[in-house]
Amino acid sequence: MTQELSMEVNGIRRTVEVAGDEVLLDTLRDRLYLTGTKRGCDEGECGACTVIVDGAPVHSCIFPALAAEGAEVRTVEGLAGSAGRLNPLQRAFVDQAAVQCGFCTPGFLMTLTALLETNSSASDCEVDDAIAGNICRCTGYTAIRAAVRSLVREGGA
Amino acid sequence: MTAVGMGTSRSDADAKVRGLAVYGVDYREAGMLHARLLRSPVPAGRIIRLDVTEARSSPGVHAVITAADAPEHRNGLVLLDTPFFADDMVLYEGEPIAMVVADTATQAQSAIETIELEIEELEPVSNVAEALAPGARLLHPDLDSYEILPGTAPWPKGGNCGGVMSSDPGDVDEAFEEADVIVEDVYTVPRQYQAYLEPKSATASYDGWRWTLNVSHQFPYKARSRVAQSLGVAESRIRVVGHHIGGGFGARLDLGIEHYAAIGASLTGRTVQLLNDREEDLLSCMSRENATIRVRSGLTNQGRIVAREFECLMDSGAYAGDTPYLTSIVLLMAGSVYRVGPTRVTAKSVYTNTAPSGAFRGVCGTYLCFALERHTDRLAQAIGMDRREFRMRNLFEPGDSMLNGQTLEDADILREAFDRVEDAAPWDKAGKGPLRGVGSAAVIWLTNPLAGSATLGIQEDGSLGVSTAATENGSGAVTMGLRQIAAAEFGLDADQVYVTSPDTDTQAYDAGSQGSRTTHVVGMAIEAAARQMKPRLFNIASGLLAVPPDDLELGGGRVSVRADPSRAVSLAEVARTALGAGGPLSATGTYSVPLPKWDPDSAEGLLFPVFPVPTYHVHQAEVEVDPDDGSVRVTRYVVAQEVGRMINPDGVYGQIQGGVAQGMGYALWEGLESHRGRYTRRTLESYGLPLAVDIPDVEVIILEHPCEAGPFGAKGVAEPPIVPVAAAIANAVSDATGADVTSLPIDPEELLAAIDRLQEG
Numbered sequence: 001m002t003q004e005l006s007m008e009v010n011g012i013r014r015t016v017e018v019a020g021d022e023v024l025l026d027t028l029r030d031r032l033y034l035t036g037t038k039r040g041c042d043e044g045e046c047g048a049c050t051v052i053v054d055g056a057p058v059h060s061c062i063f064p065a066l067a068a069e070g071a072e073v074r075t076v077e078g079l080a081g082s083a084g085r086l087n088p089l090q091r092a093f094v095d096q097a098a099v100q101c102g103f104c105t106p107g108f109l110m111t112l113t114a115l116l117e118t119n120s121s122a123s124d125c126e127v128d129d130a131i132a133g134n135i136c137r138c139t140g141y142t143a144i145r146a147a148v149r150s151l152v153r154e155g156g157a
Numbered sequence: 158m159t160a161v162g163m164g165t166s167r168s169d170a171d172a173k174v175r176g177l178a179v180y181g182v183d184y185r186e187a188g189m190l191h192a193r194l195l196r197s198p199v200p201a202g203r204i205i206r207l208d209v210t211e212a213r214s215s216p217g218v219h220a221v222i223t224a225a226d227a228p229e230h231r232n233g234l235v236l237l238d239t240p241f242f243a244d245d246m247v248l249y250e251g252e253p254i255a256m257v258v259a260d261t262a263t264q265a266q267s268a269i270e271t272i273e274l275e276i277e278e279l280e281p282v283s284n285v286a287e288a289l290a291p292g293a294r295l296l297h298p299d300l301d302s303y304e305i306l307p308g309t310a311p312w313p314k315g316g317n318c319g320g321v322m323s324s325d326p327g328d329v330d331e332a333f334e335e336a337d338v339i340v341e342d343v344y345t346v347p348r349q350y351q352a353y354l355e356p357k358s359a360t361a362s363y364d365g366w367r368w369t370l371n372v373s374h375q376f377p378y379k380a381r382s383r384v385a386q387s388l389g390v391a392e393s394r395i396r397v398v399g400h401h402i403g404g405g406f407g408a409r410l411d412l413g414i415e416h417y418a419a420i421g422a423s424l425t426g427r428t429v430q431l432l433n434d435r436e437e438d439l440l441s442c443m444s445r446e447n448a449t450i451r452v453r454s455g456l457t458n459q460g461r462i463v464a465r466e467f468e469c470l471m472d473s474g475a476y477a478g479d480t481p482y483l484t485s486i487v488l489l490m491a492g493s494v495y496r497v498g499p500t501r502v503t504a505k506s507v508y509t510n511t512a513p514s515g516a517f518r519g520v521c522g523t524y525l526c527f528a529l530e531r532h533t534d535r536l537a538q539a540i541g542m543d544r545r546e547f548r549m550r551n552l553f554e555p556g557d558s559m560l561n562g563q564t565l566e567d568a569d570i571l572r573e574a575f576d577r578v579e580d581a582a583p584w585d586k587a588g589k590g591p592l593r594g595v596g597s598a599a600v601i602w603l604t605n606p607l608a609g610s611a612t613l614g615i616q617e618d619g620s621l622g623v624s625t626a627a628t629e630n631g632s633g634a635v636t637m638g639l640r641q642i643a644a645a646e647f648g649l650d651a652d653q654v655y656v657t658s659p660d661t662d663t664q665a666y667d668a669g670s671q672g673s674r675t676t677h678v679v680g681m682a683i684e685a686a687a688r689q690m691k692p693r694l695f696n697i698a699s700g701l702l703a704v705p706p707d708d709l710e711l712g713g714g715r716v717s718v719r720a721d722p723s724r725a726v727s728l729a730e731v732a733r734t735a736l737g738a739g740g741p742l743s744a745t746g747t748y749s750v751p752l753p754k755w756d757p758d759s760a761e762g763l764l765f766p767v768f769p770v771p772t773y774h775v776h777q778a779e780v781e782v783d784p785d786d787g788s789v790r791v792t793r794y795v796v797a798q799e800v801g802r803m804i805n806p807d808g809v810y811g812q813i814q815g816g817v818a819q820g821m822g823y824a825l826w827e828g829l830e831s832h833r834g835r836y837t838r839r840t841l842e843s844y845g846l847p848l849a850v851d852i853p854d855v856e857v858i859i860l861e862h863p864c865e866a867g868p869f870g871a872k873g874v875a876e877p878p879i880v881p882v883a884a885a886i887a888n889a890v891s892d893a894t895g896a897d898v899t900s901l902p903i904d905p906e907e908l909l910a911a912i913d914r915l916q917e918g
Contacts (some may be wrong), residue, residue: 014665035183036176038403040354041435048354078177090174094166097807100815101631102173103180103403105352128850129747133839137352137404139811141849142817 005111006148007068009034011077018065025049025060028075036076036106040135047134050107051075057114076106079113089113092147104152108134112148121152158714159651161869167636168656169401169629180401181358181373182432188370189428190219192263192421195255195416196437198246199278200834204245204254206275212257214269217264219425223255227420232387232703234411235764236319236477237304238297239513241387243414247276250294250835253702258421267876281834283509286319288507295477296508296902302818303449312481312762322484324560329867332464332499336455339537339562344452344528345900346883347828348472349445351517352846355403356438362428364666373402374670375409377659381410384419395419397657401447405630407516407666408442410671411478435841437551443515446480450528454497457615460542460550465500467491471521473506474513483521485765486879489652489696490525490650492560492786494599495533495551502568502760505564510834516671518816522602523823524901530598530884531898534891535763544888545597547582549575552599559601562756563732570862571599572772572833574775577858582795588889593792593913596888598881599779604873605672606750609679610665613643613686615694615742619714619729621647626667627679633808634675634749641804642868644679646687646710647728655666665745673873676804677770678748680868685746694742697734701726702909703707710759750796751866770864770872773799776817778885782893784912787905789825791853799860801872810857812875817855820882822847828902845902 002017008030016031028034029052037060040048044059051060052074053067079087084114086094089112099105115122115130120132127148128141136144159165170280172178209221224244231237232419243252255272259265259590282288282296296317297303305311313321329688360371374380377397385392394404397552402409414431421429431443449473455464474479484504492500552575553568578597588595611625614689623643631634644651659667668674695706702724710719717725735742750769757766779793796813803809826845829836838844864869886896896911 001332022390030295034176035179036178040181040356042840043435043840043842045352045840049739053686060742072271076174080175086174088170093174094170097164097167097811099167099170099173100811101402101404102169102178105173105175109174126846135352135354135405135846135848137354137819137846138815140850140855142854143811143815145849145854 003066007071008074009073012073022065023061024051024063024065024068027065034075034077038106040103047107047111048104048109050134052110052114055109055114076109079109082134088151089116092150095152096143096147098139098143098147103104103136104136105111108136108144116151122148124149142146158643158648159800161641161645161804162251165637165641165805167633168640171270171487178401180355181371182355184360184362184371184400186428189430190425191225191256191258191262192256192258192418192429192431193262193269194253194417195269195272195274196441197243197250197276198254199247199283201279202247202276202581203279203680204243204247204274205277207254208273209255210272212268215264217260218257220266220267220421220429221255221423222420226424226764227347228387228389229679230389231303233476233733233786234381234479235306235309235481238319239476247511250715251437251512252415252475256421257914259423268410274479278778282317283831284509285472287509288509288885290368291437293317296510302752308582313763317508318505319473319508320481320484320762322488322504322760322762324488324502326499329464329466329499329501330434331454335463337366337458338534338539339453339455340532341453342532342535343899344450344531345526346448346527347449348514348899349823349827350375350439350442350842350844351406351444351830352841353404353406356433356435357413358430358432359413359415359418360428361422363422363426367396368420368422369396369398369614370415371398371400371689372415373400373409375405375452375671376401376630377626377627378662379410379669380412380776381661383545384416384418385584387412388419396662399628401631405670406518410516423897425750436839439844439905440837442834443478445517445523446514448521449456450524450525452528452532454532454536456536456540458540460540460547461499462495462536462551465497467500467502469504469525471504471506472509472511472514474509474511476513477506478513478515479791480514482765485763486521487525488560488760488763489768490522492530493601494553495548496557502560506717511831514882518819518876522600522880523820523883526598526600526881527883527887527901530881531887534888559765561759563753564804565601565771567862570799570860571775572798574773574860575593577797577860578775578777581856581858582777582793587777588892591784592784592893593780594889594893595777596885596892596893597775597778598774598884598888600881601768601771601773602676602877602880603672603673604750604772605668606752607668607674607678608749608771609667609682610742610747611679611682611686612664612745612747613683613690615728615732617729617732617733619727621654622657623654623683624664625659625679626661626664628659628670630670632670632812633805634670634875637805638676639679639683641682645869646684648713653714661845665747667682673876676871677873678709678750680871681748681866682746684868685748686744689744689746690742691812694731696725697731701734714729718836751756772872772877772882774877776881776885778889780886780889780893781909782890782912791886795854795856795859797858797859800864800874801864801867801869802861803859804869804871809859809874813857813878814855816875816878817882818847820850820879821852821886824883825899825902826888
C-alpha cells in the first residue's frame, strides 16, 4: 500500500507515492534520487542520513516519510547558494580539510547547519555536543571542529 | 605554482560537500535488479535441507542462486579455502548460502524469507584455544588438498592452522641463561571492525562474455582477480570501475560481495545490485583478527634484554584470508625498535567458527606493538628502571637488524623521534597527579612496495590529466598527494591537474590503497612518466620558440626561454602542436619498490619477508582515569612521525589525527567479542565508535628524512599512525592506576579494582 506524500524539498514542492512504513531516507534516495543523503546504519546512530525537517536535524533513516507531510525538508544538495556557490560551512569544510572519505560529510553539514542557525557562536563543547549523533571514522574530528571554529571566528555562518 | 609541502584542497572535496559524489551505494542503472543474500544464522553446522522452490516463484524474483548453480571450486586471497556459497557445511554466522535476485530489494528479501533451510547445528569451534586443543574438530579436513595462489611458495599449515611462521636461531635457551630476570606476559585483543560508514556494495552487469563491476573498492585489480578466480574465468573478462569510497581502512582490499553480484548478473542477463545492510556488514566483515600473544624476555640487572620468546596466535575465522601473510609481520616486529638478543618466534593463523578476519589499517602491528610495549614497560619495572631510560638503553642504532636480517641504516631516526617528543612533552613532568599517567610506544613500519602506474596527458587546454587505477580511499593520497606531485613536476597549480577514477579496462595495474603505498609508489610512477614526456615537450617547444631545448624551462603553465622568460609558449600550445607532430603528449610510468635484503633462512613460512622503505614512529600519551567509573580520558597525545618528505600537510596531519582516533577506539572502547561463535555487539550503536567528544586534538611532530627513491623524498604516511596508539595509552593507564592492562579494550572494571588496591595500599 502506498500513500501520497507532499513536502517541500530544498525549496521545491514534491509529491510522491510512498509505502506506509517507508523512512524518509528511502524516499529521498530512491524516489527523489537525492543520493547525497547517506545510509550508514539504519538505526539513527551514525548520522550520515541527517537532514533538516522544519528547522530541526533528524536522522532520516528512522524518520517516517509520512511524518514529513507538509514539511520543509532540506538536504545537502540544497546547501549551495545561488549559481552553485558553496555556502560558508561547505567552504570551511573544504578549506579546513574536514572532508576525507566524505561519506559522513552530508550528515555533519546538516547537523552543523541546524546548530549554527540557532547558535552562530557555538563553542567547541557545544559543537561536540551537537555532533554527538554523527560519526566520522576518518578525520578524528579535529578538522571538523576547526571548520566550525573558522566560521565562528569570522562572525557566524 | 603549487609546491611540494604546501597545503592544497583535495579535488574531490567540492563534490563531497555538495552531496554529488557518487559512491558505490549510489551507483544506479535504469532497470537494474536487486539482490539479497541468505546468510547462515548459525556459526557451525551441516546443511541438511535447502529448498528454494517457493522463493523461485515469489513475486518479482528473477533468480535464486545456491551452491548448485555456482562454481564448485574454492577461492581465496592466498589459500584457496573458501566456497562460493556454503554447500554442505556452514563455518560461520553470516556465511552466504543463497542469493535471490528480484525487481526490488524488498521482493528479494521477502523471497529469502520463504527459503526452507535446515541446519544440523554443531558445537562451534569458538576460539583459538579450542581449535588447537587435541582432538579438536577440523574446520577444513581437506586443508592439505587446497590449492594456493599461483606463484606463492608453499608454507607450513595443517590441522586447524591455515599458516604457521616460525623462526629459531638456535641459541635462545643459552641466551636466557645469561638473564638475571625473566619476565613473561600474555596479552589478548579482540577483533576490531573497520566501521567504514559506507556499507559494502557491488553492482554488476554481463554482456554474454565480460562482466562489469561498479564498486567502491580499495584495490580494483584485486577485485578483478578475485572475482575472476571465484567465477573460474580469465581476469581479462572482468572490468572493475571504481567509485568514491566511503571509508575502507583495509576492509575493501580483498573480495567482498562483488562475486555474488557478478553471478547474479550472468545468470539473469541483467544489471544486479547487492547492498549489505549494516548488521550483515558488521557480522560478515573481515575485521582485524583477535589474537593472543605470549612474550617472555630475559634481561640483565643493568637493563639489557638478552633473549626472547614470542608467540602469536591469530584467529583467522572460518577462512584464512590474509592471515598467512600476517604471521610474517610477527617476525618483523618481535625484535625491532629495541635490541632483544636471540629470539624464537612462532605465529599461527588459526581457524575458528567465526567470520573470516582480514586487513584493518596497521593489521596485526597494532596488537603486536601493544604487547611488545606493555612488555617493555614491565621489563623496566622488573629491574626498577625508569621506563624511558630503559627504552633509550635498548633502542636500535643505525645498522641494527630486525629478526629477518633486514638492516636499518637509518634507525637513528628513532632516537631523534624520542628526543623530539621529549622536547615537546618532557617525560619527567608528564602525566603527574593522582590517577594520571604517561606512556610511550615506538614502532618501525613499512611502505607497501607493490606495483603501480600512472598515465599523464597534457591536455589541449594546458591542464594535466593523471589517469591511474590507484584509489582515493579518503586519505587524500590521490586527490591531494598525487595531484600535487604531478603539479610540482610540471610547474603547475594543483588546480590545473585532475585525476581520474579507476577503471581496470583503461588503466594499468595498481595494487590499491594499502600500506601507505599510493603517494610513494604512484608518485614514483608519475615521476617516471614525467621523465618520459618532458624531452618531447621541450623538443616541441624548442621548435615553436626556435631555441635549443636545453635553454628552456617549465613553469606557470608555460615553457619559457631561461635567459628571457618573456619568450614563452603555453603548455596548451605545445599540447595542440604535439597532435600534429607525432601525437598527443602522453606517457605512462610504472614503479614497484625494490625490496631490501633479508635472510631467507631466518624463518619458515615467511610470505611477507621485509619492511620496505621503513618509517619511524614514537607516540606518547597522557591520561587521567576517573575513579567513579574507571573511564579513561586522554589528556594529551603527542606523535613524532618520520615521513620522508611531507607532500601535503593537510593530508599528513589528517591521517595522523584520524589514525590516532581509530587507535584510541581500539584501546578504550571498540571490540567484536564473540561468545560461542556469535558476536555479542552486533550494531554500530553497541560497537562503541569514538565520537567527537572522545577525541582530543593530537600534537604532531613531523620528521623529514627524504628518501632517495621516493617522489620528492616522500615515504608512506597514512597507515602507521594507528599502530602504537593502544600501546601508548595502555602504558599510560597502567602508570596511572597500577593495573596490569593485558587486554583490549581497556576494562574500566579492572581499573576500578586497581584503584581500590592503590587506595588500600
